[in-house]
Structures are given as structure tokens and as C-alpha cells.
Amino acid sequence: MCMGVTAGAYILTLFAMKYRQRVLGLILVSPLCRAPSWTEWLLNKVMSNFLYFYGMCGMAKELLLKRYFSKEVRGSVLVPESDIVQACRRLLDERQSINVCRFLDAMNERPDLSEGLRKLYCRSLIFVGENSPFHSEALHMTSKLDRRYSALVEVQACGSMVTEEQPHAMLIPIEYFLMGYGLYRPTLSISPRSPLSPSCISPELLSPESMGLKLKPIRTRISL
Numbered sequence: 001m002c003m004g005v006t007a008g009a010y011i012l013t014l015f016a017m018k019y020r021q022r023v024l025g026l027i028l029v030s031p032l033c034r035a036p037s038w039t040e041w042l043l044n045k046v047m048s049n050f051l052y053f054y055g056m057c058g059m060a061k062e063l064l065l066k067r068y069f070s071k072e073v074r075g076s077v078l079v080p081e082s083d084i085v086q087a088c089r090r091l092l093d094e095r096q097s098i099n100v101c102r103f104l105d106a107m108n109e110r111p112d113l114s115e116g117l118r119k120l121y122c123r124s125l126i127f128v129g130e131n132s133p134f135h136s137e138a139l140h141m142t143s144k145l146d147r148r149y150s151a152l153v154e155v156q157a158c159g160s161m162v163t164e165e166q167p168h169a170m171l172i173p174i175e176y177f178l179m180g181y182g183l184y185r186p187t188l189s190i191s192p193r194s195p196l197s198p199s200c201i202s203p204e205l206l207s208p209e210s211m212g213l214k215l216k217p218i219r220t221r222i223s224l
Contacts (some may be wrong), residue, residue: 027127
């Protein structure tokens, strides 16, 4: 069972296409599957030049953060940055600029996987934020996958990093996805008055709308 985000999702998809017998299922977050557009290619080149000449400067950080996080968490003049973005800024300071350049160059040279997606028979669950620059990539990938084995979850007011911005929005879809493999959440021996008890959780809180989700049908059973 594999899970990857953006470029990581691309790599795992390629692995699943090449070694089908070794992959049971894919959970992909803001995945890539096509060759880079001219816009993405040019933006990657601009970032590479900034990194080459100036290192991990403020402009390079802003471009990278904009790629992965929505403006709601990146903050503004009136709204401070979220803890997630601040932590990411600190992590970027620890990265060697030359390695980030190599990553961007590899992104620019990736081949298109669209033709091989029809032959991908493992189940796939795709998450994508509505504000992600890779939103169209996720929609394209979903259109190419076999609908019997795939499902798309669009998360509102979220960027590419659904795992960081709104991880709670992934819980219910992943639970239903895993049910298709016969994996069920174990019953906990807890007091009925405990907040972990299902009877103490308002059904409205678990509705897709309250979690900011646009759920499309998740087909987890295969008719033999």
C-alpha cells in the first residue's frame, strides 16, 4: 500500500505501472501524471536560477510555498502565517540549494504517464486541494484511470499539501477505501460517555460538508 504527495505520487504511480504485482493500492495526494506545462517548466527554471545564484533566498521560498500551500495558511498582511508554513520555511533553510535544483530539473524532465494509466488495475484514492496548482493534473489523472478502481476527493480551501493543511479531511475517505480490502476499524472498549464513543460525536461533524469535502463515489468492491 503506497502513499505519496505531488512528485512522490508520480514516482509511486510509475512504480505501480512497472511492478503491478507488488502494489495493492495507491493513496495519491495532488498527483502529477503529465509532462510539465510550459508555465510549470518556466517557473521551475526561474526557481532553479534563483537557487543557483542566490541560494535558498526569500523569493525561492515564496515560490515553493505557493506551490504547496494555499493562501489561507500562507497568511497575509493582516493574517499571520500558520505554524505549518513557518515550520516549512525553517526546513527549507536546511536544504542544500543544489539538491533542490536537481529536484526541479527532474520535475521538468518527467515523461507523461497518461497512456499507461488505463492499465493500472490497483485501487487508487486521489486527494487534491481546490487551490492546488496541480488540481487539473488530478482531474486529468482521474479521467484516465479505470473508474471501477479509482475515486477522487476534492478538498475545499486547501492547497497541494492536504496531508498538512487538512489531514482530518482524509480520515473518512481513507477508512472507506481500506474497507474495500477487508480492513475495518476495531471496536474500542471505551465508556459510552467518552468523547471517543461514536454516540458522543454529532453526525453533522462527520458529514462531508462540515469537513470541507466534495466527495465523489468511492467504489471499494470489485464485482467478480
